[in-house]
Amino acid sequence: MEKIIILGITGGIAAYKAAGLARLFIRNKYPVQAVMTPAATRFITPLTLQTLTGRRVLIDVFDGERPDKVAHIDLAARAEALVVAPATGNTLGKFAAGIADNFLTTLFMALQCPVVLVPAMNERMYDSAAVQESLRLLRSRGYHLMEPGAGELACGIAGRGRMPEPDAIYTFVRHKIGKKDFSGIPVLVTAGPTREPLDPARFLSNASTGLMGYSLARAFAERGAKVILISGPVSLPPPLGVKLVPVVTAAEMYRAVLEYYPGCRVVVKTAAVADFRPSMAAPEKIKKEQAGLTLSLAPNRDILKKLGEEKGDRLLIGFAAETGQLVEKAKRKLAQKNLDLIVANDLTVPGAGFASPTNQVTLIDAAGRVEELPLMEKEALAHRLLDRIRERLTRG
Numbered sequence: 001m002e003k004i005i006i007l008g009i010t011g012g013i014a015a016y017k018a019a020g021l022a023r024l025f026i027r028n029k030y031p032v033q034a035v036m037t038p039a040a041t042r043f044i045t046p047l048t049l050q051t052l053t054g055r056r057v058l059i060d061v062f063d064g065e066r067p068d069k070v071a072h073i074d075l076a077a078r079a080e081a082l083v084v085a086p087a088t089g090n091t092l093g094k095f096a097a098g099i100a101d102n103f104l105t106t107l108f109m110a111l112q113c114p115v116v117l118v119p120a121m122n123e124r125m126y127d128s129a130a131v132q133e134s135l136r137l138l139r140s141r142g143y144h145l146m147e148p149g150a151g152e153l154a155c156g157i158a159g160r161g162r163m164p165e166p167d168a169i170y171t172f173v174r175h176k177i178g179k180k181d182f183s184g185i186p187v188l189v190t191a192g193p194t195r196e197p198l199d200p201a202r203f204l205s206n207a208s209t210g211l212m213g214y215s216l217a218r219a220f221a222e223r224g225a226k227v228i229l230i231s232g233p234v235s236l237p238p239p240l241g242v243k244l245v246p247v248v249t250a251a252e253m254y255r256a257v258l259e260y261y262p263g264c265r266v267v268v269k270t271a272a273v274a275d276f277r278p279s280m281a282a283p284e285k286i287k288k289e290q291a292g293l294t295l296s297l298a299p300n301r302d303i304l305k306k307l308g309e310e311k312g313d314r315l316l317i318g319f320a321a322e323t324g325q326l327v328e329k330a331k332r333k334l335a336q337k338n339l340d341l342i343v344a345n346d347l348t349v350p351g352a353g354f355a356s357p358t359n360q361v362t363l364i365d366a367a368g369r370v371e372e373l374p375l376m377e378k379e380a381l382a383h384r385l386l387d388r389i390r391e392r393l394t395r396g
């Protein structure tokens with residue numbers, strides 16, 4: 001039986017954002033069934049949601065698609081999760097009180113899957129005793145509540161009550177419904193580039209954006225791991241539920257990694273650590289009169305190599321960025337650094353490597369097994385890597 005995400009939409013101005021949320025689920029291969037309250041249809045048309053989801057929108061309890069089935073019971077059995085965004089004070093009150101007077105509130109009563117509620121309303125309404133009491137009750141019954149953001153509200157005043165953006169809701173839901181096969185396992189991920197200062201205004205760095213490492217950290221967190229993400233400077237927001245340790249230089253990353261290493265079971269080093277730093281960072285900005293400047297560089301310590309020397313029973317996974325002779329060079333790195341698995345990518349392949357939303361990698365393990373994966377989104381790749389890591393944890 002195909003499992004679907006039910007997107008509940010209630011009558012608030014933020015209902016227009018539900019279209020973006022529906023698209024996000026669909027784009028990520030989750031089938032979506034939209035359920036709207038009658039009031040929601042005043043803010044966004046069912047036709048919009050029907051077109052995006054490819055399914056007739058359910059509004060009335062008595063308008064099930066098939067006469068041989070009780071629509072809300074049938075749908076409840078197929079639901080992977082219910083996400084109500086926006087959830088008005090009115091609907092939250094009905095959920096809490098057990099009132100079933102439209103399709104959404106009736107369905108809610110029949111559900112056994114995870115439920116994510118995303119309240120959005122005017123700040124005063126949100127703070128009212130009735131709404132707060134409903135939220136308290138719903139939380140105590142195990143429903144997941146996503147805190148509204150602060151910002152400008154539709155009524156013109158600034159305050160709490162704003163519905164978070166579709167991206168944030170999608171991530172929150174994934175976090176709540178994913179399989180938890182890394183539950184409680186302490187994991188360390190490094191990500192991004194490092195910066196090696198040359199003078200107060202300049203540094204040596206590389207093209208890493210951190211996307212691969214952040215996708216891995218997010219995937220681990222979604223699957224229940226306790227994640228420490230040690231990251232060089234990037235412009236990505238930290239994934240939900242991850243402890244972020246920001247660093248700048250390779251030396252700082254070295255210290256941070258060694259500090260957290262003892263408590264970790266799995267370490268994945270995606271960071272593109274600078275192999276060299278300027279021997280001396282000039283205390284003042286270097287002037288261009290010094291034409292023909294020659295930089296003197298000193299080597300940085302290899303963090304992963306150090307971890308390999310003190311591996312114990314940890315699983316150690318490294319990355320290898322190469323330009324040609326991929327498998328041969330990656331195998332050498334795997335041996336030199338005492339790794340369990342190395343993820344090798346050829347920077348010359350289109351769509352692979354730095355600053356790309358996709359990657360095409362080859363996995364090589366300590367036994368010499370080589371697995372070439374197809375080109376895929378880094379987020380999908382992250383989950384694929386986790387599957388492989390999980391198999392090793394079970395074996396080890």
Ligand code: CTP
Nearest residue numbers: 269270271273300301302303304318319320321
């Ligand atoms: N790495 C590290 N510390 C360094 C350099 C690299 O921990 N000072 C890690 C990276 O995080 C990656 C792996 O080692 O997981 C391989 O990095 P890569 O840059 O591909 O290789 P290097 O070991 O630096 O070797 P080379 O630059 O000669 O290819």
